[in-house]
Amino acid sequence: MRSAKDFFTPLAVGAPAPVREVPARPSRMIHFFDPSNEKMAAKIPAMVGTVDVLLGNLEDAVKADNKEAARLGLVAIAKATDFGDATQLWTRVNSLDSPWVLDDFTTLVTEIGDKLDVIMVPKVQGPEDIHYVDRLLAQLEARAGLTRPILVHAILETARGVANVEAIAGASPRMQGISLGPADLAADRRMKTTRVGGGHPGYLVREDPGIEGINGPRGTFQQDLWHYTIARMVDACAMHGIFPFYGPFGDIKDVVACEDQFRNAFLLGCVGAWSLHPAQIAIAKKVFSPSAADVAHARRVKAAMGDGTGAVMLDGKMEDDASLKQCLVILALAEQLSASDPELASLYAEAPAGPDGASAGVSA
Numbered sequence: 001m002r003s004a005k006d007f008f009t010p011l012a013v014g015a016p017a018p019v020r021e022v023p024a025r026p027s028r029m030i031h032f033f034d035p036s037n038e039k040m041a042a043k044i045p046a047m048v049g050t051v052d053v054l055l056g057n058l059e060d061a062v063k064a065d066n067k068e069a070a071r072l073g074l075v076a077i078a079k080a081t082d083f084g085d086a087t088q089l090w091t092r093v094n095s096l097d098s099p100w101v102l103d104d105f106t107t108l109v110t111e112i113g114d115k116l117d118v119i120m121v122p123k124v125q126g127p128e129d130i131h132y133v134d135r136l137l138a139q140l141e142a143r144a145g146l147t148r149p150i151l152v153h154a155i156l157e158t159a160r161g162v163a164n165v166e167a168i169a170g171a172s173p174r175m176q177g178i179s180l181g182p183a184d185l186a187a188d189r190r191m192k193t194t195r196v197g198g199g200h201p202g203y204l205v206r207e208d209p210g211i212e213g214i215n216g217p218r219g220t221f222q223q224d225l226w227h228y229t230i231a232r233m234v235d236a237c238a239m240h241g242i243f244p245f246y247g248p249f250g251d252i253k254d255v256v257a258c259e260d261q262f263r264n265a266f267l268l269g270c271v272g273a274w275s276l277h278p279a280q281i282a283i284a285k286k287v288f289s290p291s292a293a294d295v296a297h298a299r300r301v302k303a304a305m306g307d308g309t310g311a312v313m314l315d316g317k318m319e320d321d322a323s324l325k326q327c328l329v330i331l332a333l334a335e336q337l338s339a340s341d342p343e344l345a346s347l348y349a350e351a352p353a354g355p356d357g358a359s360a361g362v363s364a
């Protein structure tokens with residue numbers, strides 16, 4: 001374990017100083033693309049400004065024969081594209097035990113390190129994986145003469161990773177966030193799901209018997225297989241001042257269930273989700289941007305609470321110091337999103353004082 005005094009010291013001579021605070025840039029959707037897929041890659045420059053994060057994926061979903069083409073394709077796109085202030089460029093490198101990852105790191109940091117905001121590392125098992133990446137990135141940043149450190153995002157895809165999630169979140173000042181990796185995690189734990197990022201209709205709770213006994217009619221309710229993992233990930237991230245994300249939802253056509261999964265994650269504290277297909281971008285934007293009603297309600301509570309202490313009644317409900325803090329989280333998010341999204345800025349500017357009970361992200 002590093003001493004607290006050393007925590008913010010660069011890990012290589014000439015490497016940029018680590019950040020003290022993770023920049024809170026809007027990251028509602030991390031949009032995945034395969035840089036070796038020419039049709040998909042051709043669409044990327046036009047997506048700048050329409051998504052918060054563009055992620056060139058080099059790992060799973062890229063065929064083994066295309067690994068090099070994906071890496072070089074990402075370099076070409078990054079060099080040719082101005083991503084502006086509203087869109088970040090991320091990548092997901094291959095796993096640390098793969099034959100491709102060392103070239104992923106060396107090529108990307110050397111060639112486009114000045115354009116890359118975050119490197120997503122898959123299948124992180126524990127803090128030792130982050131320590132390895134931390135030192136390697138520092139060496140490569142120093143060699144490339146970078147002045148800004150590249151941040152690191154871990155995917156939670158193994159039982160060991162979940163068991164170590166707090167240590168992973170706090171392993172380096174580079175840690176930007178953590179995403180759920182439901183497909184690999186389900187496999188590692190022997191969980192059963194019917195689609196990536198979804199649940200299983202067999203995982204349910206049945207009503208207790210009514211007056212007709214155990215053979216009478218009894219309703220069933222499908223339960224969320226991911227609740228425990230997401231809640232634990234959210235706590236680990238909040239504890240270390242980094243950001244939790246839902247991962248992918250693989251049933252592209254089921255936009256309703258995708259929205260439900262994303263919203264559950266938003267309500268539990270996640271700041272964004274992955275979009276695998278253009279159809280999922282609008283869903284993430286809708287879910288992870290507070291509604292006008294939520295913003296209006298937050299403003300009312302803030303105004304009613306004066307100096308922020310004590311308790312008041314608004315529309316029959318008690319508001320106090322703690323519920324004000326929840327409202328301030330919404331207002332901070334609205335302010336941050338307004339800075340880069342003029343549509344939301346005008347929506348929030350005009351937000352009327354809404355009635356209590358407006359639910360987060362449901363109505364715009």
Ligand SMILES: CC(C)(COP(=O)(O)OP(=O)(O)OC[C@H]1O[C@@H](n2cnc3c(N)ncnc32)[C@H](O)[C@@H]1OP(=O)(O)O)[C@@H](O)C(=O)NCCC(=O)NCCSC(=O)C[C@](C)(O)C(=O)O
Pocket residue numbers: 031032033034039040043057060061155157180181182183184185196247248252275276277278
């Ligand atoms: C799902 C697929 C195969 C459907 O691809 P498709 O071509 O069949 O879809 P389509 O509806 O026919 O596509 C319509 C148009 O959109 C384009 N398009 C389609 N997708 C994109 C995109 N992402 N970005 C930009 N453009 C896209 C596509 O090229 C096409 O263009 P066209 O109209 O000119 O013909 C395709 O969308 C895709 O490959 N998406 C990315 C998949 C991916 O990255 N998977 C890995 C992340 S999930 C994961 O790794 C798990 C995890 C975390 O590790 C763990 O849980 O363990």
Ligand SMILES: [Mg+2]
Pocket residue numbers: 060122157181183184
């Ligand atoms: Mg995976």
